Amino acid sequence: MWIKRVEIAGFGKFQQQQFDFGDGLQVVYGLNESGKSTLRAFILGMLFDFPSRRHQLERYEPQATSQYGGSLDLVVDETPYRLTRLSEQPATLINLTNQASQPLSLLDKWLAPYDRSQYLQLFTFNQAELTALKTLRASDLNMQLQQAGLVGSAPWRDTATALRKNADELYKPRGRKPELNQALQRYHALSEQVKTAKQRYPEYVSLQDRLQGLQAEQARQQREEERLNTEQQRLANLRNQWPLYQQLQQLQSGSADDHTDQLSEATIQQYQTLTTKQTELQHALASAREQLSQQPVDPQSQGLIGFYVQHQDQFEQLEQQLPTLQQALGKHQTLTQQVTEAKADYQAQSNAHPELLSCLSPHKRDAIVDLKQALTNVPTSRGQQQSANEHHVDWRLVAGGVGLVAGLFLPLGAFKWLLILAGCGLLGWFGWEELSGTATTAENEFQEQLVAAGLAPNLTASEALQQLELVAALQRAQNTVTSAEQQAAAQAMVVWQQLQAYQFAAGWIPVDEQHLTTSVTRVAQFYEQVRQNMQQQTMTGPDFAFTQRQVQQLTQQVHELTEQLQQLAAANGLADADGLARAIETYAAQVANTASAQQLQQQLSSTDLAALQAYATLADLQAAITTGRNQQAVVQQALTDQTADLVTTQAQLKQLTEDGRYAILRQQQANMQTEITVLARQWMTRQLGANWIDQALQLLTQQQLPQVLAQAAVIFAQLTGKRYNEIKLADEELLAITTTGARFNVAELSTATKEQLYLALRLALINHLGDQARLPLMIDDGFVNFDEHRRQAAWQELAEVAQQHQVIYFTNETAALTQLPTATVQQLT
Template identity: 25%
Template sequence: MIIQRATIFGFGKWVNETFDFSSRAVHYIYGENESGKSTLHTFILFMLFGLPPKQCELYRPKTSGQFGGRLHVSLHGDMCMIERLYKGRHSEAVIYTSDGDEKGEVWLQDKLKGMTLATYQSIYSFSAKDLMGISDMQADDLGEIILGIGLTGVKNLYTVEKRLDQQLGSLFKPSGKNPLINQQLTKLQEIQTKANDWKRIELTYQEKQKHIKELEQSLRDIKHSISDQYEERFSIEKQRHALPTIQAFQSIHKQLKQMPERICFPEAGIERWEQLKEKLLPLKSKQAVLEANQSRYHNKIKLLDETLLPVDLNDDGKKMMEEMGRYEQFQDQIDNLSQSLQKQQQQFNTICNDLQLPINREEVSKLELSIFTEKNWKKIKEDLDQLDAKQLQLQLEKQQLAKHRQKLMEEKQAIQERMAKEHQLKQWKAQLQQAQTSDSSLSMDQQKRNAANWQQEKQRKQKQTRSFFLSGIIVAFVLAFVGSVTDYNKLLFVAPFVVVLAFFQWKMRAQSIKEMDRWFTASTSELDYSITDDERVRLEQSVAQELQFRTKLDAMEEQLKSVDVKALQQEEQQLQLSEQMRRMDECILAEQRIYPFLAQLAPQYWIDVFHSLKQLQFIHKRMEEDETIYNKQAQHMQTIHTKLSAFIERINGEWLEQTVQTQFQYVEDSLTKNEAHLNQRSYYENQLAENEWALQQIYEQMKPLELEMNHLLKAALVESEEVYYEKGKQKQRLQSLKKQEEELVAQLDFLFPKEKWQALLHKTPSVFELEQEEKKVHQIITELEAHVDEQQQKLAKFHTEVDILEKKEDYSTLIHQKEMEQEALHQQARHWATLKAAKEMLLQAKRSYQSKYISKVMEKTSLYFRELTAENYRCVYPPTVGRLFTVEKEDGTRLNVKELSQGTMDQLYIALRFAVSVSMSEEHALPFILDDAFVHFDSVRTKRVAMLLERIAQEQQVIVFTCKQDLIEVAKKRSFVQMLNSIRIH
């Protein structure tokens, strides 16, 4: 689909406006805040999909009675026009095709292939508010995005999935207790246990009590024996644990006997020596560096003294550079004024071309356009629209009235053709009267009975007629009430017809009853003619039918009179309308005499021309002000140029032929270079002083360290560093052995009494012996514990059986309860299996759809991201489990999305949205609409996005709403039209 043109009758602030989107390039719609961009965006969505009534009320125009508009679109090469009016045709769209056919809302939805408003906004539209969330997007999140923008009704899909999870969790959880199936399984297990226990009971109650006492005494004896064996095993384990400690103590004791008891060496001598050495080495290194720096600083200062400028020339140059800022400021102001004048002239010419009026700036400035003129032109336009609407309404009413009259005439003619002649009706009545008079077989009693029966029938028919009439009145009232409180306005026109129909029906029945009453009255007075019963019935039916025809004919005559009266009223309204149109023509001619150029324009466009002319006057006034400022700034620039030329001649006359900017740059470079040399000389002088002070400090720091090292050598009775280290290691070895001996003694004291472990030192058992003793004890303990378990099981069994006998529960009741609970469990399991299968099918469908589109979307995302970042990044990898979005740079470096800058993250999100839109456009070729999506981009990134949009626009229509001036600068070579406070570039 391609939108060619949008015509707004009334929507928000836009009234009687037209926007052209027919070009193939990107459509940039520019405007400041509150300029109507979002309103135009919403209007396009309203035309395609409609809006809820509450949201429509927000965009009801304040200055127009019409609400809606038209959208000219191209569907697969065929042109059609979509018209949608709020509360007209119940806000449903009417589509006029190129072949003159008229289609409805269903046809439009079929052409959109089921696309809804929410789906369209998720695929083909986004704004700066959406540039977030990609930094935390996981694998499932990307899949959900693809699913959400590719499937219609995905919210219902999430609701179904969540409901299935809740139902499954409420039925069963592997480790749960509260779910229904878990509770049912627990209940069945308890019932089965009770039943089995009851079945196993075979012994009597007294025998079980006796066995319980014997088993309890046996258990006490066995547990006492087990306790003794555990103490024995613990003693053996302590000996095994202490055996390595004893052996280590013996080894260390032997080594201490081989070493001297005392070694002459300073306390912590090695550490003290190392610390002194570590402090001394960097000081010596610093000493060498400082001595080299001192020589280098002297040479630098000597070279800088040869390049410095004189002091007076340097001061004059600084004063000249102060003028540079003023000169650049004047230059910028002149450039801005020049560009502003050029743009204003271009806007002036564009508006003149759009108006198609040969008018220049001088003529525009002389025009007198007051607010009274605007209100007068606006009133003329509104009055013309009302007169046209009245004329159209009057024509429609005339057509309807003519059709109604024609229908009444046809019905009247049909009734007249079926009616009998007047003399025939009189003959039938006379025959009936004579037959009633002369009927000898009918006695007076029979006539009285017939008359009495007729009176009862008469009352019944009168009651039925009144009921029918009241029902018609009630139905008409209900229709009128429904039509007034709902959008079905046609019911208000149906209600009067129901009342008229009920009235005529009541009139006809009343006339029929009156005629029959007259007939019965006459039948009792004349009895001179006798006919058969069949002939009399036939005559009665003919007379009744003829009377009914005459009643209908009278009713139609009344309706024809009413129609003629309405026709006369319409003729009178037509005369009044013609007089109003004549007066309107006089008003239009009066305005054209004041403003002759209005003769070339229809009055409907006068108000638009008024705003354009006011805008031209504003542009002309602003251009005059800018031209005055331009001349003043140029004079200031010339004065500064004269001073600069005089200074350049003093320092270097060869630069007099260069441009002003070049001369300023030369002066600035010379001053900067001289200032840098002065700073360097001052720096080197400071460095030289600091270097001399640091060198003296190094000497003072080294002296105490060297004295301390000599003192350590004397304390150890050695003369060299190597011998000092050997003696220190020997001292450390002796201290380590003594410390280990003390630790081993403490461990042995903790495990055994002193006499016990000293005895073990003299007679130490082997590991094998201890293991053999431990095995024997372990075997005895195992046998006793097995016997305890056996006895405890027997005791528990007897206790359970005794408890069951005491409780006396019914075994048959347990079996019946078990069967009922099993049946309930089976039903719950079948329900759980059904829900589980439904969820698996739902998840499989989601995974299939996501995998189908993710690869295609990521391929296009990489292509667009590489183009937006000027080839700095070559590939984008989707998020996986435990990993975020990852991008790969040209040198192969990979970064996750949180390591990117905010601008690069925005570029990545835009590339992803472009890829999704293009992928989905293969099936739905709809326009792509962006609303201030690049508000955070700098000019370079904005230019890249604009180039990408141009390429996408070759295959898909792109509309951009923006308040960024950068986008206008990117597209400045294109023509654009300014409308009030917004600019549209196409």
């Protein structure tokens, strides 16, 4: 493409102006401010659209006219086109051959793959650029090569860009919004949930253990419960047996207490025989007596004898005791006599001394004793008193004497009179006492006591003593009376006791305590009477006699029997027949007990018995039962609790095992993993793809680089007058190598040489691009630093380039007007 004509309607300082160009090297000459830059900007604006109103400066708004823009005539593949951009109107492109309107995309196609900045970079250069040049790196160059669309790399670069863009939409390492990032966030959240849900497993394990434990415990408690139930039943059973047991105990202990020697069967037999006989005999005797009592003729006698016979046993016993009774009575009488005598004596004494009677009263007794004592003590006390008095006297006498003497003989002045007085006083006191004292006191002493004793107060000691002796005699008499009375009473008692045995016969023998003698006499009389009557009866009636004899016989037999029984008892170590009877009773009871004990034992099993023996009392057994009941209650409570516990645990387990969330979460997690994997792979392929493209392009351009450098070297050599003939690439740095082999870094070159190197590279690049870069170059006078010679060389090069490209060379160098070979010159005014 080359620009044939520029028509400016309004742009910068230009207004309705046109410029015609041809292919090849075009020189646009103009002094400062002639509009070189403006023209250049216009061309750029036409090709790549003008800058928007925002970039006011670059717009080059015309001042003089309202119209803005213009048209550009382009020749592409030998076909002329007109590009028009005017003010706000849409740009147009017209094929000038057939006036056909072309879409603007065609322009883009011609310009492709360069945009404005790329075009500027590649196809334009100016001094500013060259000045800014500090160093050249291969990567920059590479970039330029790439950007230059080496190898038709633009679509690839676009592809790479698109891939990277897609990749970024998918994932950014530190991003939050891209799809994969979000997916990862969700995944992490889900993983957390999974982890939390996983915590339920230890809970499950512990619940299982707990369940096992509880079940074992429950089994144990149930066994315990059974055991307790059996035990309680056993105890209840025992309790039911307790009464039996108690009976047994009692029977056994009863027999244990009894220390009776085992009575032999023989003894028992004998006893029974004897007792039976005795009973028979007694019956017989009783009937005989009955008979006897009915026998007597006269009613009085009958009554008497009858009575006597009825109570014959008693009477016979008592009769035997009659002598004793009579003796007792005799004694009583004697005693009574004594009493009388004592009383008489006493009476006599009291009559003799009536005034002493009062002294006998008990109150006075003590006083009398005191008095007596006092009297007997008189001589001794007097003696004592005397000695005491003597002692007493001693000190008073001495003190008085000393005082007196001292008072008299010691020269103490006034004080001696005092002493004399004191001495006199003491002595006087002593004397006074001596004279008046003892007798009266003695007398005074006794007076009191005499009165207390009931005696006349004015008695002398000896008189008093005499009185006292009389009193004592009285007292003795009194005592005698008393004791005699006592004895008599006692004896009366004895007699009366014996008489009382006859109370039962009060009808026939009234006895009376007051009349003991009479009573005893009556008793004796009774016996006499009975005897007489009986004798009479015996004599009068043979029946009576017979019966009497029978009675006697029977009585005798009874006695014998009683004797035998007594003997038997004695033989068995017992006191009497009663004892034997008791023993036999006891024995029989024992036997009965033993029998019932055996019976009871049969009812009680040995185990029960043994068990019952463990308990002392029913209360103990009851206590055991109560304890048992309590234990049962405890166990039952425990079981209830356990069952509740079990139910809870099982419910918890059920909840855990039915909780499907964990499985759901894990499947979701697996699904998410799939999703993420897909996204990650997509991202990875895109990144790899982009990298691949970049790498490939780099490699390819690197392949191209030597070519470009080679060409650049040629141009450089020409520009520098063959001073440098090689440009090399060492790592990333470019080296300029002289013909002599000296190497120079770009930085080491002089400014001009550097610029020339740059120019050479640019031109080499453009040449290398070949068909890819058939666009006009615009050079804005960049050779200010070149010397004459080198400028010539540069212009030469430009001409070379111009053979393939249109080169529009803006300059203010007058030499350019004439010295540029085959150039078309435009002059700006």
